[in-house]
Amino acid sequence: MNINRNIAISDTGFVFDPSSGDSYSLNPVGTEIIQLLKKQKTIEEIQVEIVSKYEVDDVQLEKDIIDFILTLEQYNLIENNE
Protein backbone atom coordinates (compact mmCIF):
# COMPACT_ATOMS: atom_id res chain seq x y z
CA MET A 1 0.00 0.00 0.00
CA ASN A 2 1.49 3.30 -1.10
CA ILE A 3 0.49 6.92 -1.17
CA ASN A 4 0.52 8.09 -4.75
CA ARG A 5 4.02 9.33 -5.42
CA ASN A 6 3.24 12.67 -6.96
CA ILE A 7 0.92 13.85 -4.21
CA ALA A 8 2.03 16.97 -2.34
CA ILE A 9 1.54 17.05 1.43
CA SER A 10 2.20 20.17 3.48
CA ASP A 11 2.98 20.21 7.20
CA THR A 12 -0.13 22.25 7.82
CA GLY A 13 -2.45 19.49 6.65
CA PHE A 14 -2.99 20.38 3.04
CA VAL A 15 -2.90 17.79 0.25
CA PHE A 16 -2.81 18.42 -3.47
CA ASP A 17 -3.31 15.71 -6.06
CA PRO A 18 -1.91 17.00 -9.38
CA SER A 19 -3.39 14.13 -11.37
CA SER A 20 -6.97 15.13 -10.53
CA GLY A 21 -6.44 18.75 -9.52
CA ASP A 22 -8.28 18.07 -6.23
CA SER A 23 -7.11 19.41 -2.92
CA TYR A 24 -7.86 18.16 0.57
CA SER A 25 -7.49 19.31 4.12
CA LEU A 26 -6.43 17.11 7.02
CA ASN A 27 -6.55 17.38 10.77
CA PRO A 28 -3.34 16.84 12.80
CA VAL A 29 -3.72 13.06 13.28
CA GLY A 30 -4.67 12.69 9.62
CA THR A 31 -1.60 14.69 8.60
CA GLU A 32 0.72 12.53 10.67
CA ILE A 33 -0.68 9.31 9.33
CA ILE A 34 -0.46 10.39 5.72
CA GLN A 35 3.12 11.55 6.21
CA LEU A 36 4.05 8.24 7.79
CA LEU A 37 2.39 6.41 4.93
CA LYS A 38 4.43 8.45 2.51
CA LYS A 39 7.57 7.36 4.36
CA GLN A 40 6.46 3.76 3.59
CA LYS A 41 5.71 2.91 7.20
CA THR A 42 3.52 -0.10 7.87
CA ILE A 43 0.19 0.22 9.66
CA GLU A 44 1.70 -1.39 12.76
CA GLU A 45 4.53 1.14 12.82
CA ILE A 46 2.09 3.98 12.38
CA GLN A 47 -0.01 2.69 15.25
CA VAL A 48 2.98 2.55 17.60
CA GLU A 49 4.00 6.04 16.64
CA ILE A 50 0.54 7.57 17.15
CA VAL A 51 -0.18 5.76 20.41
CA SER A 52 3.12 7.03 21.84
CA LYS A 53 2.15 10.59 21.05
CA TYR A 54 -1.62 10.79 21.52
CA GLU A 55 -4.12 9.96 24.21
CA VAL A 56 -5.73 6.98 22.46
CA ASP A 57 -5.95 3.23 22.90
CA ASP A 58 -4.91 0.65 20.29
CA VAL A 59 -8.39 -0.61 19.54
CA GLN A 60 -9.84 2.82 18.88
CA LEU A 61 -6.84 3.81 16.77
CA GLU A 62 -6.89 0.66 14.69
CA LYS A 63 -10.56 1.18 13.84
CA ASP A 64 -9.89 4.77 12.90
CA ILE A 65 -6.85 3.99 10.75
CA ILE A 66 -8.68 1.32 8.77
CA ASP A 67 -11.50 3.75 8.18
CA PHE A 68 -9.09 6.54 7.23
CA ILE A 69 -7.29 4.38 4.69
CA LEU A 70 -10.62 3.44 3.15
CA THR A 71 -11.33 7.10 2.66
CA LEU A 72 -7.92 7.65 1.08
CA GLU A 73 -8.70 4.82 -1.32
CA GLN A 74 -12.04 6.38 -2.16
CA TYR A 75 -10.25 9.59 -3.03
CA ASN A 76 -7.71 7.64 -5.12
CA LEU A 77 -4.82 8.85 -3.03
CA ILE A 78 -3.58 5.33 -2.35
CA GLU A 79 -2.29 2.70 -4.72
CA ASN A 80 -3.17 -0.66 -3.37
CA ASN A 81 -0.83 -3.05 -5.08
CA GLU A 82 -1.42 -6.10 -2.97
Added chain:
Amino acid sequence: MEKLIYERPLIKKLVTGMPNKFGMKTVNEPISHIENISVKELLEKYGSPLYVISEKTIRKVFKTAKRAFETRYPKVQFAWSYKTNYLNSVCNVYHQEGSWAEVVSGFEYDKAIGNGVDGNHILFNGPDKSEADLTKAIKNGSYIHIDNFDELYTIVKLVDEIKEKPKLAIRVNMDTGIFPQWDRFGFNYENGEAWKALNQILMNEKLELVGLHCHIGTYIMKTDAYAVAASKLAELAVRIKNKFNKNIKYIDLGGGFASKNTLKGAYLPASDTVPSFDEYAEAISNALLTSELEPQHMPTLILETGRALIDDSAYLLGTVQAIKRLADGRRSMIIDVGVNLLFTAFWYEHTITPAQPFSQYTEDTVIYGPLCMNIDVIRENINFPLLKKGDNFVINRIGAYNMTQWLQFITLRPNIVMIDLEGKVHIVRERETNENITNSERLPMHLQKK
Protein backbone atom coordinates in the same frame (compact mmCIF):
# COMPACT_ATOMS: atom_id res chain seq x y z
CA MET B 1 5.72 13.89 28.27
CA GLU B 2 2.04 14.59 28.34
CA LYS B 3 0.20 13.06 25.43
CA LEU B 4 -1.72 15.12 22.92
CA ILE B 5 -5.51 15.08 22.72
CA TYR B 6 -6.51 12.55 20.12
CA GLU B 7 -9.10 13.09 17.48
CA ARG B 8 -9.76 10.54 14.76
CA PRO B 9 -7.85 11.16 11.49
CA LEU B 10 -9.84 13.22 9.04
CA ILE B 11 -9.42 14.06 5.39
CA LYS B 12 -11.84 16.35 3.62
CA LYS B 13 -12.03 17.24 -0.03
CA LEU B 14 -12.00 20.98 -0.53
CA VAL B 15 -14.79 22.10 -2.78
CA THR B 16 -14.64 25.72 -3.79
CA GLY B 17 -17.67 27.81 -4.49
CA MET B 18 -20.10 24.98 -3.79
CA PRO B 19 -22.69 25.55 -1.09
CA ASN B 20 -22.47 22.76 1.43
CA LYS B 21 -25.80 21.21 2.29
CA PHE B 22 -24.40 20.24 5.66
CA GLY B 23 -24.07 23.93 6.42
CA MET B 24 -21.54 25.79 8.47
CA LYS B 25 -20.14 24.48 11.67
CA THR B 26 -22.84 25.01 14.26
CA VAL B 27 -21.16 24.75 17.64
CA ASN B 28 -17.97 26.32 18.92
CA GLU B 29 -17.62 25.50 22.59
CA PRO B 30 -18.30 22.26 24.45
CA ILE B 31 -21.04 22.20 27.10
CA SER B 32 -19.19 20.45 29.91
CA HIS B 33 -21.41 21.73 32.74
CA ILE B 34 -25.03 22.59 33.29
CA GLU B 35 -25.36 25.17 36.03
CA ASN B 36 -21.91 24.26 37.36
CA ILE B 37 -22.71 20.54 37.48
CA SER B 38 -20.50 18.36 35.33
CA VAL B 39 -22.30 16.62 32.46
CA LYS B 40 -20.06 13.56 32.84
CA GLU B 41 -20.84 13.30 36.55
CA LEU B 42 -24.56 13.62 35.92
CA LEU B 43 -24.38 10.80 33.38
CA GLU B 44 -22.27 8.62 35.67
CA LYS B 45 -24.65 9.09 38.56
CA TYR B 46 -28.04 8.99 36.82
CA GLY B 47 -27.28 6.97 33.67
CA SER B 48 -27.25 7.81 29.99
CA PRO B 49 -29.32 9.19 28.36
CA LEU B 50 -30.64 11.69 30.89
CA TYR B 51 -33.11 14.56 30.83
CA VAL B 52 -32.02 17.56 32.90
CA ILE B 53 -34.43 20.36 33.82
CA SER B 54 -33.33 23.71 35.19
CA GLU B 55 -35.74 25.19 37.72
CA LYS B 56 -33.81 28.43 37.54
CA THR B 57 -34.35 28.79 33.80
CA ILE B 58 -38.05 27.95 34.07
CA ARG B 59 -38.54 30.74 36.58
CA LYS B 60 -36.32 33.19 34.74
CA VAL B 61 -38.04 32.77 31.38
CA PHE B 62 -41.45 32.89 33.03
CA LYS B 63 -40.63 36.17 34.74
CA THR B 64 -39.39 37.64 31.45
CA ALA B 65 -42.62 36.69 29.68
CA LYS B 66 -44.78 37.94 32.53
CA ARG B 67 -42.97 41.26 32.66
CA ALA B 68 -43.31 41.71 28.89
CA PHE B 69 -47.11 41.53 29.19
CA GLU B 70 -47.69 43.12 32.58
CA THR B 71 -45.80 46.25 31.63
CA ARG B 72 -48.12 46.69 28.64
CA TYR B 73 -51.53 45.47 29.72
CA PRO B 74 -53.33 45.95 33.06
CA LYS B 75 -54.54 42.40 33.79
CA VAL B 76 -52.55 39.35 32.72
CA GLN B 77 -52.88 35.70 33.72
CA PHE B 78 -50.74 32.81 32.47
CA ALA B 79 -52.13 29.26 32.42
CA TRP B 80 -49.56 26.48 32.10
CA SER B 81 -50.26 24.35 29.04
CA TYR B 82 -50.08 20.86 30.57
CA LYS B 83 -49.56 18.99 27.33
CA THR B 84 -46.30 20.85 26.73
CA ASN B 85 -44.76 19.29 29.83
CA TYR B 86 -46.94 17.79 32.54
CA LEU B 87 -44.30 16.47 34.88
CA ASN B 88 -45.68 17.42 38.28
CA SER B 89 -42.41 19.05 39.29
CA VAL B 90 -42.50 21.29 36.23
CA CYS B 91 -46.19 22.17 36.62
CA ASN B 92 -45.67 23.09 40.25
CA VAL B 93 -42.86 25.50 39.45
CA TYR B 94 -45.28 27.31 37.12
CA HIS B 95 -48.07 27.17 39.70
CA GLN B 96 -45.74 28.64 42.32
CA GLU B 97 -45.00 31.44 39.87
CA GLY B 98 -48.73 32.12 39.70
CA SER B 99 -49.76 30.18 36.60
CA TRP B 100 -53.15 28.55 36.35
CA ALA B 101 -53.51 25.23 34.52
CA GLU B 102 -54.62 24.73 30.92
CA VAL B 103 -55.70 21.15 30.24
CA VAL B 104 -57.14 19.25 27.27
CA SER B 105 -58.25 15.90 28.70
CA GLY B 106 -59.66 14.29 31.81
CA PHE B 107 -56.21 12.87 32.51
CA GLU B 108 -54.62 16.33 32.46
CA TYR B 109 -57.52 17.79 34.43
CA ASP B 110 -57.02 15.27 37.23
CA LYS B 111 -53.28 15.93 37.16
CA ALA B 112 -53.92 19.64 37.72
CA ILE B 113 -56.28 18.90 40.63
CA GLY B 114 -53.64 16.50 41.99
CA ASN B 115 -51.12 19.33 41.84
CA GLY B 116 -53.38 21.34 44.13
CA VAL B 117 -54.66 23.77 41.52
CA ASP B 118 -58.03 25.29 42.49
CA GLY B 119 -60.85 24.21 40.22
CA ASN B 120 -61.51 27.85 39.38
CA HIS B 121 -57.93 28.19 38.15
CA ILE B 122 -58.25 25.49 35.51
CA LEU B 123 -59.05 26.15 31.86
CA PHE B 124 -60.47 23.07 30.17
CA ASN B 125 -59.81 23.09 26.42
CA GLY B 126 -60.05 20.61 23.60
CA PRO B 127 -62.53 18.31 21.91
CA ASP B 128 -61.94 15.44 24.37
CA LYS B 129 -64.21 16.05 27.37
CA SER B 130 -66.43 13.19 28.52
CA GLU B 131 -69.69 13.81 30.39
CA ALA B 132 -67.91 12.76 33.57
CA ASP B 133 -65.12 15.28 32.86
CA LEU B 134 -67.62 18.05 32.18
CA THR B 135 -69.61 17.27 35.31
CA LYS B 136 -66.45 17.43 37.41
CA ALA B 137 -65.37 20.68 35.78
CA ILE B 138 -68.78 22.30 36.31
CA LYS B 139 -68.88 21.26 39.97
CA ASN B 140 -65.33 22.56 40.54
CA GLY B 141 -66.11 25.90 38.92
CA SER B 142 -63.50 25.39 36.20
CA TYR B 143 -63.60 27.35 32.95
CA ILE B 144 -64.88 25.19 30.13
CA HIS B 145 -63.81 26.28 26.66
CA ILE B 146 -66.38 24.79 24.32
CA ASP B 147 -65.11 23.28 21.08
CA ASN B 148 -68.32 22.42 19.19
CA PHE B 149 -72.13 22.47 19.29
CA ASP B 150 -72.37 18.86 20.47
CA GLU B 151 -70.36 19.82 23.53
CA LEU B 152 -72.59 22.85 24.14
CA TYR B 153 -75.74 20.68 24.02
CA THR B 154 -74.14 18.14 26.34
CA ILE B 155 -73.42 20.91 28.84
CA VAL B 156 -77.00 22.20 28.60
CA LYS B 157 -78.24 18.69 29.33
CA LEU B 158 -75.82 18.20 32.27
CA VAL B 159 -76.75 21.54 33.82
CA ASP B 160 -80.34 20.37 34.18
CA GLU B 161 -79.07 17.43 36.19
CA ILE B 162 -76.33 19.15 38.21
CA LYS B 163 -78.17 22.41 38.92
CA GLU B 164 -74.96 24.44 38.92
CA LYS B 165 -74.14 27.28 36.60
CA PRO B 166 -71.16 26.39 34.41
CA LYS B 167 -68.54 29.02 33.56
CA LEU B 168 -68.14 28.92 29.82
CA ALA B 169 -66.04 30.32 27.04
CA ILE B 170 -65.95 29.29 23.41
CA ARG B 171 -62.90 28.56 21.35
CA VAL B 172 -62.93 30.70 18.23
CA ASN B 173 -60.99 29.91 15.06
CA MET B 174 -60.36 32.55 12.45
CA ASP B 175 -58.31 33.82 9.57
CA THR B 176 -55.33 35.68 11.01
CA GLY B 177 -53.41 35.84 7.76
CA ILE B 178 -51.27 32.81 8.49
CA PHE B 179 -51.19 29.48 6.76
CA PRO B 180 -52.34 26.89 7.58
CA GLN B 181 -55.45 28.30 9.22
CA TRP B 182 -56.45 26.02 12.07
CA ASP B 183 -60.19 25.54 11.64
CA ARG B 184 -60.75 22.14 13.20
CA PHE B 185 -60.98 23.42 16.77
CA GLY B 186 -63.71 25.73 17.98
CA PHE B 187 -66.27 27.86 16.19
CA ASN B 188 -65.42 29.91 13.13
CA TYR B 189 -65.39 33.69 13.35
CA GLU B 190 -65.77 34.67 9.72
CA ASN B 191 -68.79 32.49 8.89
CA GLY B 192 -70.75 33.66 11.94
CA GLU B 193 -70.68 30.33 13.77
CA ALA B 194 -68.89 31.80 16.78
CA TRP B 195 -71.44 34.59 17.11
CA LYS B 196 -74.25 32.04 16.85
CA ALA B 197 -72.77 29.90 19.64
CA LEU B 198 -72.29 32.98 21.83
CA ASN B 199 -75.94 33.96 21.34
CA GLN B 200 -77.10 30.51 22.36
CA ILE B 201 -75.05 30.66 25.55
CA LEU B 202 -76.01 34.22 26.43
CA MET B 203 -79.73 33.61 25.89
CA ASN B 204 -79.70 30.61 28.22
CA GLU B 205 -80.09 31.74 31.84
CA LYS B 206 -78.62 28.53 33.17
CA LEU B 207 -75.25 29.23 31.51
CA GLU B 208 -72.66 31.89 32.21
CA LEU B 209 -70.37 33.21 29.52
CA VAL B 210 -67.09 34.33 31.08
CA GLY B 211 -64.56 34.52 28.26
CA LEU B 212 -63.43 34.09 24.70
CA HIS B 213 -60.64 31.77 23.68
CA CYS B 214 -58.52 31.11 20.64
CA HIS B 215 -55.27 29.29 19.88
CA ILE B 216 -54.29 30.23 16.36
CA GLY B 217 -51.55 27.65 15.92
CA THR B 218 -48.12 26.79 17.21
CA TYR B 219 -44.67 28.22 16.46
CA ILE B 220 -46.25 31.39 15.03
CA MET B 221 -43.47 33.69 13.86
CA LYS B 222 -45.72 36.61 12.95
CA THR B 223 -46.77 38.92 15.75
CA ASP B 224 -49.33 40.45 13.36
CA ALA B 225 -51.34 37.25 13.51
CA TYR B 226 -51.80 37.78 17.26
CA ALA B 227 -52.85 41.37 16.69
CA VAL B 228 -55.54 40.15 14.27
CA ALA B 229 -56.70 37.46 16.71
CA ALA B 230 -56.85 39.90 19.63
CA SER B 231 -58.81 42.42 17.53
CA LYS B 232 -61.33 39.83 16.41
CA LEU B 233 -61.95 38.56 19.94
CA ALA B 234 -62.23 42.17 21.19
CA GLU B 235 -64.75 42.83 18.46
CA LEU B 236 -66.85 39.86 19.63
CA ALA B 237 -66.62 41.13 23.21
CA VAL B 238 -67.87 44.54 22.12
CA ARG B 239 -70.80 42.97 20.25
CA ILE B 240 -71.67 40.97 23.38
CA LYS B 241 -71.62 44.16 25.42
CA ASN B 242 -73.80 46.02 22.91
CA LYS B 243 -76.41 43.32 22.55
CA PHE B 244 -76.49 41.72 26.02
CA ASN B 245 -74.97 44.49 28.18
CA LYS B 246 -72.49 41.93 29.48
CA ASN B 247 -68.78 42.43 30.09
CA ILE B 248 -66.79 39.26 29.58
CA LYS B 249 -64.09 38.53 32.15
CA TYR B 250 -61.27 37.40 29.94
CA ILE B 251 -59.81 37.07 26.48
CA ASP B 252 -57.56 34.03 26.16
CA LEU B 253 -55.15 34.08 23.22
CA GLY B 254 -53.86 30.54 23.75
CA GLY B 255 -50.26 29.59 23.11
CA GLY B 256 -48.17 29.42 19.97
CA PHE B 257 -45.21 31.74 20.51
CA ALA B 258 -42.16 30.32 18.74
CA SER B 259 -39.26 29.00 20.78
CA LYS B 260 -35.67 29.52 19.69
CA ASN B 261 -35.34 26.08 18.12
CA THR B 262 -34.75 26.19 14.37
CA LEU B 263 -37.41 24.51 12.25
CA LYS B 264 -36.25 21.93 9.72
CA GLY B 265 -35.46 23.53 6.40
CA ALA B 266 -35.33 27.06 7.86
CA TYR B 267 -32.68 29.15 6.17
CA LEU B 268 -31.67 31.17 9.22
CA PRO B 269 -31.25 30.05 12.83
CA ALA B 270 -34.36 30.73 14.92
CA SER B 271 -32.37 32.76 17.42
CA ASP B 272 -32.07 35.41 14.67
CA THR B 273 -35.65 35.29 13.43
CA VAL B 274 -38.06 34.50 16.27
CA PRO B 275 -39.90 37.43 17.91
CA SER B 276 -39.21 38.16 21.58
CA PHE B 277 -41.89 38.11 24.31
CA ASP B 278 -41.79 41.90 24.16
CA GLU B 279 -42.68 41.89 20.48
CA TYR B 280 -45.59 39.48 20.94
CA ALA B 281 -46.77 41.45 23.98
CA GLU B 282 -46.58 44.72 22.10
CA ALA B 283 -48.72 43.45 19.22
CA ILE B 284 -51.35 41.90 21.50
CA SER B 285 -51.60 44.72 24.04
CA ASN B 286 -51.73 47.30 21.32
CA ALA B 287 -54.59 45.51 19.57
CA LEU B 288 -56.60 45.21 22.80
CA LEU B 289 -55.91 48.70 24.09
CA THR B 290 -56.84 50.35 20.79
CA SER B 291 -60.01 48.26 20.36
CA GLU B 292 -63.52 49.48 21.23
CA LEU B 293 -63.41 47.67 24.59
CA GLU B 294 -64.47 49.98 27.45
CA PRO B 295 -61.37 51.06 29.42
CA GLN B 296 -63.10 50.52 32.79
CA HIS B 297 -64.04 46.93 31.84
CA MET B 298 -60.92 45.62 30.15
CA PRO B 299 -60.97 41.81 30.22
CA THR B 300 -58.08 39.88 31.74
CA LEU B 301 -55.62 38.72 29.09
CA ILE B 302 -54.96 35.01 29.49
CA LEU B 303 -51.98 33.31 27.82
CA GLU B 304 -51.45 29.57 27.49
CA THR B 305 -47.87 29.83 26.30
CA GLY B 306 -46.17 26.42 26.16
CA ARG B 307 -43.03 25.84 24.11
CA ALA B 308 -41.68 29.39 24.33
CA LEU B 309 -41.69 29.16 28.14
CA ILE B 310 -40.23 25.70 28.69
CA ASP B 311 -38.06 24.81 25.70
CA ASP B 312 -34.90 26.51 27.00
CA SER B 313 -35.23 24.95 30.45
CA ALA B 314 -34.35 21.37 29.62
CA TYR B 315 -31.47 19.37 28.17
CA LEU B 316 -31.06 15.85 26.93
CA LEU B 317 -27.63 14.38 27.69
CA GLY B 318 -26.34 11.25 26.06
CA THR B 319 -23.47 9.12 24.83
CA VAL B 320 -22.04 8.21 21.44
CA GLN B 321 -22.61 4.50 20.73
CA ALA B 322 -20.71 4.11 17.48
CA ILE B 323 -19.20 5.97 14.57
CA LYS B 324 -19.44 4.42 11.17
CA ARG B 325 -19.26 5.18 7.51
CA LEU B 326 -22.24 4.91 5.19
CA ALA B 327 -22.00 3.31 1.76
CA ASP B 328 -21.83 6.71 0.09
CA GLY B 329 -18.86 7.71 2.22
CA ARG B 330 -20.74 9.96 4.63
CA ARG B 331 -20.00 9.71 8.31
CA SER B 332 -22.69 8.50 10.64
CA MET B 333 -22.83 8.76 14.38
CA ILE B 334 -25.13 6.59 16.46
CA ILE B 335 -26.18 8.04 19.79
CA ASP B 336 -28.28 6.66 22.63
CA VAL B 337 -30.97 9.32 22.15
CA GLY B 338 -33.58 8.44 19.55
CA VAL B 339 -36.82 9.96 18.31
CA ASN B 340 -38.52 7.98 21.08
CA LEU B 341 -36.98 10.45 23.55
CA LEU B 342 -36.61 13.42 21.23
CA PHE B 343 -39.91 13.54 19.41
CA THR B 344 -39.25 17.12 18.37
CA ALA B 345 -36.41 15.93 16.13
CA PHE B 346 -39.21 15.46 13.58
CA TRP B 347 -39.69 19.27 13.45
CA TYR B 348 -36.50 20.87 14.66
CA GLU B 349 -32.84 20.93 13.75
CA HIS B 350 -31.77 20.49 17.33
CA THR B 351 -28.44 21.87 18.44
CA ILE B 352 -26.15 19.10 19.61
CA THR B 353 -22.98 20.06 21.44
CA PRO B 354 -20.12 17.80 22.56
CA ALA B 355 -19.58 17.69 26.31
CA GLN B 356 -15.78 17.45 26.03
CA PRO B 357 -13.27 19.71 24.26
CA PHE B 358 -13.01 19.33 20.49
CA SER B 359 -10.97 20.88 17.73
CA GLN B 360 -12.08 23.03 14.85
CA TYR B 361 -12.11 20.01 12.51
CA THR B 362 -15.55 18.82 11.51
CA GLU B 363 -17.06 16.26 9.23
CA ASP B 364 -20.36 16.05 7.37
CA THR B 365 -22.31 13.75 9.64
CA VAL B 366 -25.67 12.05 9.91
CA ILE B 367 -26.78 11.51 13.49
CA TYR B 368 -28.91 8.44 14.15
CA GLY B 369 -30.69 7.34 17.29
CA PRO B 370 -30.30 3.80 18.64
CA LEU B 371 -33.64 2.41 17.48
CA CYS B 372 -33.53 -0.29 14.86
CA MET B 373 -35.91 1.72 12.70
CA ASN B 374 -35.29 3.83 9.64
CA ILE B 375 -37.23 6.80 11.04
CA ASP B 376 -34.76 7.23 13.87
CA VAL B 377 -32.78 10.20 12.60
CA ILE B 378 -31.80 13.01 14.94
CA ARG B 379 -29.96 15.20 12.40
CA GLU B 380 -29.91 14.48 8.68
CA ASN B 381 -26.94 16.64 7.78
CA ILE B 382 -24.76 18.37 10.28
CA ASN B 383 -21.24 19.63 10.13
CA PHE B 384 -20.06 18.02 13.34
CA PRO B 385 -16.86 17.68 15.39
CA LEU B 386 -15.11 14.31 15.49
CA LEU B 387 -16.51 12.38 18.42
CA LYS B 388 -15.78 8.78 19.31
CA LYS B 389 -17.61 5.98 21.07
CA GLY B 390 -18.21 6.88 24.69
CA ASP B 391 -18.05 10.64 24.19
CA ASN B 392 -20.92 12.66 25.60
CA PHE B 393 -23.08 15.40 24.16
CA VAL B 394 -25.77 17.82 25.22
CA ILE B 395 -28.92 18.62 23.26
CA ASN B 396 -30.37 21.84 24.59
CA ARG B 397 -33.83 23.43 24.23
CA ILE B 398 -35.84 20.26 24.55
CA GLY B 399 -38.25 21.20 27.35
CA ALA B 400 -41.41 21.36 25.26
CA TYR B 401 -43.40 18.30 24.19
CA ASN B 402 -40.59 15.74 24.51
CA MET B 403 -41.48 14.64 28.04
CA THR B 404 -45.12 14.22 27.01
CA GLN B 405 -45.04 13.10 23.38
CA TRP B 406 -42.21 10.66 23.94
CA LEU B 407 -42.73 7.05 23.01
CA GLN B 408 -42.23 3.95 25.06
CA PHE B 409 -40.87 2.23 21.99
CA ILE B 410 -38.16 -0.43 21.78
CA THR B 411 -36.50 0.80 24.94
CA LEU B 412 -37.33 2.31 28.32
CA ARG B 413 -37.45 5.94 29.28
CA PRO B 414 -34.52 7.25 31.33
CA ASN B 415 -34.30 9.30 34.52
CA ILE B 416 -35.34 12.93 34.55
CA VAL B 417 -33.58 15.19 37.03
CA MET B 418 -34.24 18.77 38.04
CA ILE B 419 -31.55 21.14 39.26
CA ASP B 420 -33.10 23.35 41.92
CA LEU B 421 -32.25 26.98 42.68
CA GLU B 422 -29.49 25.91 45.10
CA GLY B 423 -27.89 23.63 42.56
CA LYS B 424 -29.21 20.47 44.18
CA VAL B 425 -30.13 17.65 41.82
CA HIS B 426 -33.46 15.82 42.29
CA ILE B 427 -34.79 12.85 40.38
CA VAL B 428 -38.25 14.01 39.30
CA ARG B 429 -39.13 10.93 37.26
CA GLU B 430 -37.44 7.62 37.76
CA ARG B 431 -36.20 5.59 34.86
CA GLU B 432 -38.67 2.99 33.74
CA THR B 433 -38.25 -0.69 34.45
CA ASN B 434 -39.52 -3.67 32.51
CA GLU B 435 -42.11 -4.18 35.25
CA ASN B 436 -43.53 -0.69 34.70
CA ILE B 437 -44.38 -1.76 31.20
CA THR B 438 -45.36 -5.39 31.70
CA ASN B 439 -47.35 -4.98 34.94
CA SER B 440 -50.41 -3.84 33.07
CA GLU B 441 -50.19 -6.70 30.58
CA ARG B 442 -52.22 -9.87 31.05
CA LEU B 443 -51.20 -13.19 29.59
CA PRO B 444 -54.13 -15.50 28.73
CA MET B 445 -53.90 -18.89 30.45
CA HIS B 446 -53.33 -20.91 27.28
CA LEU B 447 -50.28 -18.77 26.36
CA GLN B 448 -48.54 -19.18 29.67
CA LYS B 449 -45.52 -21.39 29.87
CA LYS B 450 -46.32 -24.51 31.87
